[in-house]
Amino acid sequence: MSILVIADHENGSLKAATLNVVSAAKAIGGDVEVLVVGENCGSAAEAAAKIEGVSKVLVADNAAYGHQLAENLALLVADLGKGYSHILASAGTTGKDFLPRVAALLDVAQISDIISVESADSFKRPIYAGNAIATVQSSDSIKVMTVRSTAFDAAAAEGGSAAVESIDNVQDAGISAFVSAEIAKSDRPELTSASIVVSGGRGMQNGENFKMLEAIADKLGAGVGASRAAVDAGFVPNDMQVGQTGKIVAPNLYIAVGISGAIQHLAGMSGSKVIVAINKDEDAPIFQVADYGLVADLFEAVPELEKALG
Amino acid sequence: MKVLVAVKRVIDYNVKARVKPDNTGVDLTNVKMAMNPFCEIAVEEAVRLKEKGVASEIVVVSIGPKVAQEQIRTSLALGADRGILIETDEEVQSLDAAKLLKAVFEKEQPNLVILGKQSIDSDNNQTGQMLAALTGMPQGTFASEVAVEGDKVNVTREIDGGLVTVALNTPAVITTDLRLNEPRYASLPNIMKAKKKPLELTSPADLGVELKPSLTTLKVEEPATRQAGIKVADVAELVDKLKNEAKVI
Ligand SMILES: Cc1cc2nc3c(=O)[nH]c(=O)nc-3n(C[C@H](O)[C@H](O)[C@H](O)COP(=O)(O)OP(=O)(O)OC[C@H]3O[C@@H](n4cnc5c(N)ncnc54)[C@H](O)[C@@H]3O)c2cc1C
Ligand SMILES: Nc1ncnc2c1ncn2[C@@H]1O[C@H](COP(=O)(O)O)[C@@H](O)[C@H]1O
Numbered sequence: 001m002s003i004l005v006i007a008d009h010e011n012g013s014l015k016a017a018t019l020n021v022v023s024a025a026k027a028i029g030g031d032v033e034v035l036v037v038g039e040n041c042g043s044a045a046e047a048a049a050k051i052e053g054v055s056k057v058l059v060a061d062n063a064a065y066g067h068q069l070a071e072n073l074a075l076l077v078a079d080l081g082k083g084y085s086h087i088l089a090s091a092g093t094t095g096k097d098f099l100p101r102v103a104a105l106l107d108v109a110q111i112s113d114i115i116s117v118e119s120a121d122s123f124k125r126p127i128y129a130g131n132a133i134a135t136v137q138s139s140d141s142i143k144v145m146t147v148r149s150t151a152f153d154a155a156a157a158e159g160g161s162a163a164v165e166s167i168d169n170v171q172d173a174g175i176s177a178f179v180s181a182e183i184a185k186s187d188r189p190e191l192t193s194a195s196i197v198v199s200g201g202r203g204m205q206n207g208e209n210f211k212m213l214e215a216i217a218d219k220l221g222a223g224v225g226a227s228r229a230a231v232d233a234g235f236v237p238n239d240m241q242v243g244q245t246g247k248i249v250a251p252n253l254y255i256a257v258g259i260s261g262a263i264q265h266l267a268g269m270s271g272s273k274v275i276v277a278i279n280k281d282e283d284a285p286i287f288q289v290a291d292y293g294l295v296a297d298l299f300e301a302v303p304e305l306e307k308a309l310g
Numbered sequence: 311m312k313v314l315v316a317v318k319r320v321i322d323y324n325v326k327a328r329v330k331p332d333n334t335g336v337d338l339t340n341v342k343m344a345m346n347p348f349c350e351i352a353v354e355e356a357v358r359l360k361e362k363g364v365a366s367e368i369v370v371v372s373i374g375p376k377v378a379q380e381q382i383r384t385s386l387a388l389g390a391d392r393g394i395l396i397e398t399d400e401e402v403q404s405l406d407a408a409k410l411l412k413a414v415f416e417k418e419q420p421n422l423v424i425l426g427k428q429s430i431d432s433d434n435n436q437t438g439q440m441l442a443a444l445t446g447m448p449q450g451t452f453a454s455e456v457a458v459e460g461d462k463v464n465v466t467r468e469i470d471g472g473l474v475t476v477a478l479n480t481p482a483v484i485t486t487d488l489r490l491n492e493p494r495y496a497s498l499p500n501i502m503k504a505k506k507k508p509l510e511l512t513s514p515a516d517l518g519v520e521l522k523p524s525l526t527t528l529k530v531e532e533p534a535t536r537q538a539g540i541k542v543a544d545v546a547e548l549v550d551k552l553k554n555e556a557k558v559i
Contacts, residue, residue, distance in 0.1 A: 112435055128430070129433070133532070137526045138524060138526075177476065181475070244430070253558040290539055296545075308545055309549065
């Protein structure tokens with residue numbers, strides 16, 4: 001049994017989620033190989049070779065894969081993937097984009113967002129915004145799945161010494177092209193791997209007020225997230241949305257400020273170790289999941305909290 | 311151009327799903343059902359394309375039991391021209407849904423197919439991508455902006471790092487994200503008018519597709535529930551608890 005993990009990377013650097021997907025692959029058991037596909041992705045491949053438990057790294061480095069266009073990635077992964085028992089990618093927006101295409105090309109199902117490996121063919125995954133957990137068994141010869149990275153510990157980034165093999169397999173469907181990107185630049189930790197996340201909701205009233213949360217985040221080394229309402233209202237960009245249909249986070253500490261706690265929001269953060277809620281409405285549903293609730297006006301409590309953090 | 315929109319009947323997004331005591335699934339008896347919210351956004355986008363003169367006809371398709379006609383009628387009331395129900399009482403998994411939609415695509419030959427990015431029941435986020443793969447179409451998933459330009463469509467996509475815009479040849483598949491538009495409500499006169507719009511009934515067998523589910527649900531459980539904690543009196547107590555009790559800062 002050989003398992004193919006498709007690496008998550010950006011501008012040549014391997015993303016942390018890859019380590020969690022490797023752990024999921026190890027839990028299935030068997031040889032774990034990593035495919036790094038992109039343009040100028042050699043350094044990501046070198047990093048992948050050092051992950052503990054990886055037996056081989058394949059690199060497909062070509063302009064056709066430069067912008068991670070799903071049409072091209074899927075052709076490559078479906079072609080290479082035929083020889084494997086499992087194909088895994090993290091459930092980030094790249095994996096969610098190209099992997100179902102791979103599954104369809106291979107005429108198999110995709111199991112989305114697995115949170116645990118029960119056996120080589122059964123997996124747990126949340127459904128209905130996390131209000132139910134399904135155990136799903138697959139009878140397909142190749143199991144294709146996306147992995148919720150927060151549900152698996154990271155494999156050790158160092159310790160392995162896998163061989164790196166170049167793959168000369170260029171697939172260009174020629175039906176889509178990259179036009180432009182607006183990528184948010186931030187020195188803060190990525191939401192999905194941050195150990196502390198501070199999120200704001202509609203109660204923040206505007207984007208300017210998010211500076212109060214940023215000040216706290218700076219002191220705690222935290223990532224900053226938001227509810228859908230805050231994104232829809234234009235306070236902050238879409239990549240900050242936490243929830244069922246945004247990012248799934250599971251930090252050690254999640255601080256929800258001016259967020260009511262709708263089920264779609266809870267779906268994205270209820271796996272956090274400790275939850276703090278600051279809300280002026282003592283009946284807000286967020287308090288039902290909060291370890292520490294503070295009923296207060298955020299415009300008083302947040303500056304006070306910043307000061308208290310020294 | 312012709313636009314095909316896929317709409318799914320699901321649990322209403324305001325309802326909290328309850329796991330059946332025998333752990334075989336989620337209890338949907340007497341539960342309010344509705345159109346998947348991402349599908350509402352898909353219908354709205356098609357209607358806006360028609361209002362702009364870009365789209366000439368909107369066909370709505372749903373796969374599911376007879377009652378899924380309700381969601382098709384809602385789409386017709388919102389401005390779609392014609393509906394197709396692929397009727398089945400079986401569980402339809404994403405790959406089979408994509409195969410059924412491919413059969414409709416081949417019959418209808420639309421220039422754009424718009425789907426939701428995700429069903430809020432299965433949370434799969436796959437069907438559009440699978441349909442695109444099976445038909446060889448390009449895909450613009452998680453769309454927050456759609457601009458048709460000649461025989462291409464530019465789609466701005468919500469991705470983890472921000473936004474990316476791609477240019478797709480048509481025909482193309484688009485899956486909707488939350489910021490694409492804000493769906494309108496159907497007016498009463500339009501609801502009345504929708505009753506007269508054509509709604510065709512077909513079946514997987516009619517379309518020559520055999521359902522072959524390869525996933526079996528062994529068990530459905532409640533997630534581990536979180537206990538509500540305590541209320542702290544003030545910021546000082548909060549900081550003290552985080553430092554000395556939870557030890558997370
Ligand atoms: C298909 C679908 C998908 C969705 N996906 C997501 C998702 O991924 N993520 C997500 O977050 N939501 C999602 N939602 C939306 C979700 O249902 C809620 O509408 C949203 O989470 C509400 O955001 P909010 O808590 O910021 O706003 P509100 O519900 O309006 O709550 C604002 C809170 O701020 C408090 N407040 C106001 N002023 C102050 C103050 N001065 N001091 C202290 N507290 C104050 C209020 O008491 C209130 O509790 C989705 C909805 C649908 C239909
Ligand atoms: N049974 C169905 N009938 C119609 N459309 C569907 C069906 N299942 C999935 N879809 C479409 O595919 C989208 C994504 O669904 P999913 O892949 O199940 O998350 C939905 O928003 C619909 O547009």
